[in-house]
Amino acid sequence: MEPLAADIVACPDCDLLQRVPPLPDGGTARCPRCGRTLAHGRPGASDRMLALAVAALVVFLLANAEPLMRLSTAGQEVSTTVLGGAREMWRQGERTAALLVALFAVVAPFVYISAMLAVLLATRRPPAPRWVGVLLRWAEVSGLWSMVEVMMLGLLVALVKIARLASVAPRVGLFAVGALAFLLAAMSAGFDPREAWSRVRWADEGGGAGEALR
């Protein structure tokens, strides 16, 4: 396979070949054919992204260690964590659904944050080692299945539902989940996988920028 010049891209949505120009700060390149966003101009984005990822990791640990809400009725007190929701479903026999909740709410976000952290650190000084490519693929897949923002809304609905039956108070974990939802959204909006790939060492050592066509 012979690589083409690096600044020519094919739109992933409509296949149109085009050159992405250097973008001004805050500028956006859109495909003229289908309207898909192709690139953002963000100088210093990698430092900002790293700060977001570190914050997301801290908030993730908090969201999973702390109780989400506590309720009391008839002299009993109950509280739950994110995994507590999955554990109770598992105990009540809905095992597949319990595993899916754990996967979408805990495992996928954790893999996403860890992979992104490693990618952002490793691409600071290009060319990044080959394993960064593997992590970029992990980040893409885990990002697709990470549903913290959906869980956040689910928690709020559950809170209202439960408030009819018992007195319920939100705890630290709930606020942490809310913050995590925002941090993850900011991460996936600000990250440019194409740019990250351009910093990874090529699989075909002989190829690379030197032999690019035109």
Added chain:
Amino acid sequence: MRGGAPTAARAGVVPCGTCGLLSRPAGAVGPWTCPRCGDRIASRRERPFQDAWAYIVAAAICYLPANTLPVMTTRTIKYEEPSTIIGGVVYFYESGSWFLALIILVASVIIPLGKLASLAYLLATTQRRSTAYNRERARLYRLLKVIGRWSMLDVFVVAFVVALIQFQPFMSVVPGTGVLFFAAVVILTIFAADSFDPRLIWDAD
């Protein structure tokens, strides 16, 4: 645009599905590997619509039990009351929380049905090589990829209600099989959207 827009396929170059690098195939026969990321490069799917249709049909089949089977059952000393997704919508509406009723209705009914119908529409029009409303169809596809996950809402609601309402023997809530089918609908529609190649919309252009 007669003669066609300058696309990668027409220029004889292939974008890598993993890292996006464009390269020119070294020989007429594959398999090729991407010089940058080392992944295998497929030119295009051979039967591009089959997988997506299969996922759509499977999701539509799961949608029925997802809405008719209870997603949870409330048990008290006196009674046992199963509730479905629609039951939850009605419950919130009647108790005055029309806003929450609306959120659940949108997430659990309108989004999955809309996603299924829209995907079927995209597949059907693309299969007929329609060139009408290409930009709108491309936009619809991007929207579908973003909103599908919100249908998992009720699964999370059930998980947390079940985890917290455990006051045996006075009142407890157990999850129902409807949850499983509901999660299946969400996963299958995500797979369906993922297996559709939006470039097909433009191939006839």
